[in-house]
Every structure is written in structure tokens, then in C-alpha cells.
Amino acid sequence: MYGKRTDMTVHSELPYNAEPPRGALAGTTLTPVDAFYCRNHGPVPEADGSDWRLRVGGLVTTPLTLSPAELAARFEVCSETATLQCAGNRRAGLVAVRDIPGEAPWGPTATATAVWTGVRLADVLAAVGVVEGASDVEFVGTDVSDAADPPQEFGGSVPLRKARMPEVLLAWAMNGEPLTPVHGAPLRVVVPGYIGARSVKWVDRIEVRDRPSANFFQASTYRLLPPDAPVTGTPGEGVELGLVAVNADFLLPDDGSSHPAGPVTVAGYAFAGGDRTVVRVDVSADGGATWSQADLGEQASTWAWRHWSATVELPRGETEVLARAWDSSAALQPERPEHVWNPKGYVNNSWARLRLHGA
Ligand SMILES: Nc1nc2c(c(=O)[nH]1)N[C@H]1C(S)=C(S)[C@@H](COP(=O)(O)O)O[C@H]1N2
Ligand SMILES: [Mo]
Numbered sequence: 290m291y292g293k294r295t296d297m298t299v300h301s302e303l304p305y306n307a308e309p310p311r312g313a314l315a316g317t318t319l320t321p322v323d324a325f326y327c328r329n330h331g332p333v334p335e336a337d338g339s340d341w342r343l344r345v346g347g348l349v350t351t352p353l354t355l356s357p358a359e360l361a362a363r364f365e366v367c368s369e370t371a372t373l374q375c376a377g378n379r380r381a382g383l384v385a386v387r388d389i390p391g392e393a394p395w396g397p398t399a400t401a402t403a404v405w406t407g408v409r410l411a412d413v414l415a416a417v418g419v420v421e422g423a424s425d426v427e428f429v430g431t432d433v434s435d436a437a438d439p440p441q442e443f444g445g446s447v448p449l450r451k452a453r454m455p456e457v458l459l460a461w462a463m464n465g466e467p468l469t470p471v472h473g474a475p476l477r478v479v480v481p482g483y484i485g486a487r488s489v490k491w492v493d494r495i496e497v498r499d500r501p502s503a504n505f506f507q508a509s510t511y512r513l514l515p516p517d518a519p520v521t522g523t524p525g526e527g528v529e530l531g532l533v534a535v536n537a538d539f540l541l542p543d544d545g546s547s548h549p550a551g552p553v554t555v556a557g558y559a560f561a562g563g564d565r566t567v568v569r570v571d572v573s574a575d576g577g578a579t580w581s582q583a584d585l586g587e588q589a590s591t592w593a594w595r596h597w598s599a600t601v602e603l604p605r606g607e608t609e610v611l612a613r614a615w616d617s618s619a620a621l622q623p624e625r626p627e628h629v630w631n632p633k634g635y636v637n638n639s640w641a642r643l644r645l646h647g648a
Contacts, residue, residue, distance in 0.1 A: 291333070291471040294323050300393035304329035304434075305471060308398040315540040315556055318589045318596065319370070320401035322464055327471050328375050328399065330443050330506065331434035334491050338475035343459070347427070347496035350418035357461055357475050363416070364408035369456050371481035371592035372560050373488055374400035376511055376530050379538060379637040382626045389634040397538035397641070400560060402593050405479045407460035410495075411453045419449065419497050426452035427502040428478045428489035437505035438522060444494075445487050445511070446502035447480055447531070456481045456592055459492070481592030482563045484530050486511045501529065514632045533562025535622055536638040537570060537614035540596075542645070550605045550647035556598035557641060559614035567595040569615040574601040577611055577624075603647040612641040 290297075290305065297307040305327055313324040338357060346352035355363070378399035383389060414426070429444035437443075451457065458479045461468055468474040473490025480487040486506060501507060503524065512527035514520065537559035542548065559567040566588055571580040586596035601610055613622045623629050626639045 292469055304331055311540045314398055318402055319464055325401040326399045330436050331432040333471050334431045336475055341475045343493055345417050345495045347498055348420045348423040349497050353417050360408050364412040368404050368406045370404045370590040371479055372402040372594045373485045374533050374560055376484040376635040380634040382637045383630050383634045386626050386630045392634045403463045405458050405460040406462035407458040409455055410457045410459055422499050423497045424449050425498045425501050427496040427498055428492050429494040430489050430491040431493050432491055441505055443506055444502055444504035445507040447487050513635055516630055520632045534636055534638045535561050535614050535616040535620050537612055538641040539643040545644050547646040547648050548603055550603055552600045553603045554600050555610055558594045558596055560594040561616035565616040565618050567614050568617050570597040571613050572599040573611040574608055603645055605647045608645050610643045
């Protein structure tokens with residue numbers, strides 16, 4: 290479906306939500322498009338790129354309406370390597386602590402990395418002329434979600450300060466190929482370092498505002514509630530999610546797999562989020578009594594995850610191998626999913642755990 294591998298875990302077909310097996314993300318910084326997770330809140334719009342128009346307005350002096358071709362002609366075309374990570378990545382680890390009704394139990398592969406090509410949002414904002422008092426930039430897609438109350442297009446905003454950063458793109462290509470329909474063709478926003486929800490697909494409207502977006506997917510969901518709070522959906526409840534927190538998980542070998550006792554190589558990803566980078570990954574095969582440092586792969590950009598690998602001594606019997614990442618602000622992942630459990634199941638960035646059997 291949608292050009293994806295046949296072994297995707299499909300959380301729902303309509304809207305299409307799917308993530309690849311762990312191993313599909315291993316080995317390469319750039320994720321092949323057929324293994325890149327998909328997160329949708331409504332049907333994939335049937336877009337004919339030729340009549341697509343992006344309207345940029347709100348608190349600006351000169352509103353503009355631009356076709357993708359006009360964008361490419363008028364502004365400098367550039368590329369950025371960036372990881373997208375869904376706020377619901379690794380939710381399954383929270384569901385195991387306590388049930389989270391109505392939210393899909395995403396595993397650890399609702400994250401992936403691509404090189405995105407397009408134009409800088411900053412350049413477009415300079416062309417329309419942001420007026421004084423503006424503080425946020427809202428993006429709205431064309432897909433109408435019945436999951437929203439009331440049903441509405443998917444949207445969200447980021448602070449103007451972030452929108453003006455050179456890494457934020459209006460992109461039409463992914464890994465050198467035109468965006469596929471399911472990833473937002475003909476045009477999507479890419480906001481590196483922020484939760485995936487802000488990288489709005491099928492974007493046809495950008496609105497400069499004096500406050501954050503009132504869209505359902507910003508005001509009422511993608512918010513962090515305290516563990517004892519009821520989920521009411523009241524706009525403004527809890528804390529708005531934005532910057533991604535440091536996170537990591539295993540990609541190889543398979544969870545629950547058997548290996549001869551002795552040295553076993555484990556590998557995974559770590560992503561710092563925000564404008565931070567991954568500086569260290571620790572691995573333990575004795576429940577955290579001792580740790581060794583994983584070998585870190587390339588840091589392709591400030592906005593990209595880092596792959597890592599380590600060799601651990603696997604004893605006979607059942608072992609839980611642990612991994613935990615540190616970022617450039619010296620932040621460390623929290624130890625247990627119990628410590629981060631929240632009613633909507635976002636931001637499970639607790640230590641990665643892999644069960645292995647030593648034979
Ligand atoms: N228009 C629109 N944009 C969207 C979404 C959506 O449902 N509609 N989902 C968001 C979420 S929650 C995530 S995590 C990313 C996923 O991007 P991908 O499907 O290209 O991997 O898209 C974001 N942009
Ligand atoms: Mo997401």
C-alpha cells in the first residue's frame with residue numbers, strides 16, 4: 290500500500306498508519322522511502338500538483354499565492370537531512386504499563402530520516418513581510434480529519450523564531466525523489482527537531498499569527514497531560530508538545546531472538562531533538578550495573594538521528610539488554626516507562642530494552 294514494504298505493521302488502513310520492522314531502519318542514516326513510517330489523521334488527498342496553490346497570509350504586509358513551480362523559481366532551492374519522529378513513537382511501551390484507549394500502540398519505528406529538498410520557509414516569510422506583533426506561524430493541510438472535533442483540516446503552528454530558522458523547509462522532494470502522495474505531495478512542511486505533527490503534509494495555507502494555532506491537532510491533542518488527569522479534549526489542557534526529547538531504541542537484532550551465548554552485536558538509533566545532538570549511547574547487559582559505550586555512527590546533520598552499535602556478552606538464558614542516549618545538553622533518557630506514562634501516550638523516551646535469549 291502507498292508504495293510501502295509488504296512487512297509494515299499497519300496500525301490502521303484508513304487513515305493509513307504504518308511503521309516498518311526494526312531491521313528496515315538499521316544500517317543507513319537515510320531511510321528508504323518504502324520503509325519510512327506513515328502517520329495520517331485523515332484520508333490521503335488526491336492532489337494534482339498542477340493546480341496546487343500555497344496561500345501565505347495573516348499578519349503579513351504582502352500576502353502571496355504561489356504554485357510549487359513559482360516557489361522553486363522565486364526562492365533558493367536547498368536540502369536538509371532531518372529525522373521525523375512521531376510524538377506517539379514507542380507508545381507500546383507505555384500501553385504495557387497501563388492501557389491507553391483510542392491510541393495506536395506504535396512501536397519504536399515511528400521515526401525515520403530523509404534528505405528533504407525545497408525552499409526555506411524563512412525566505413517566503415521575508416517575501417510576504419511579517420508585521421510587528423506576530424509570534425507564530427500556522428500550517429494547514431488539505432486533508433480533513435474526522436478524528437478532530439469538529440472535523441477539520443490537519444494543522445499546527447511553530448513559534449515565528451523557529452519558522453525563521455534556515456532548517457525549516459517547504460519541501461517537494463524526499464531522498465531526491467518527488468514526494469509520494471502519502472508523504473504530502475505536492476508540498477509539505479519539514480520542521481526539524483520538532484514533533485512530526487508540525488511537519489504538515491499537503492500544506493496549502495500558511496498563516497502568520499499572534500498566538501499558537503487553534504487547530505484541533507495543536508490545541509486539543511499532541512499535548513502532555515499529568516498521569517492522573519482525565520482526557521477531556523478541552524483546548525489548552527496540559528502542555529503543548531514541540532521540541533523532541535532525547536530518545537533511542539534498538540533496531541537489531543529482533544526482540545526476543547535467540548543467539549549463542551557470547552558476544553552479540555546490538556544496534557539502534559538515537560535522536561536528540563530540538564537543536565541538540567546525540568553525544569553518547571550507553572549499553573548494559575546486566576540490568577544497568579555496568580555500562581559500556583556504543584560506537585556512534587555519523588551525525589549527518591544537527592537535525593538527524595545517529596545510529597549506534599555495540600557488542601555485549603550474552604549469558605545463557607534470558608537477558609534484557611538496555612540502551613540509553615545522552616544529548617548535547619547532558620540530558621539522559623528517563624529509566625522506566627512508568628516514569629513518563631501519560632494519558633495520551635506521548636514521548637515514551639524511557640531507556641530502550643531488548644530481550645535476548647542466550648543458548
Ligand atoms: N496534513 C497532515 N500532515 C501531517 C499529518 C496528517 O495527518 N495530516 N500527520 C503528522 C504527524 S502526527 C506526523 S508524525 C508526520 C508523519 O509524516 P509521514 O507520514 O510523512 O511519515 O506527519 C505530520 N503531518
Ligand atoms: Mo505524529
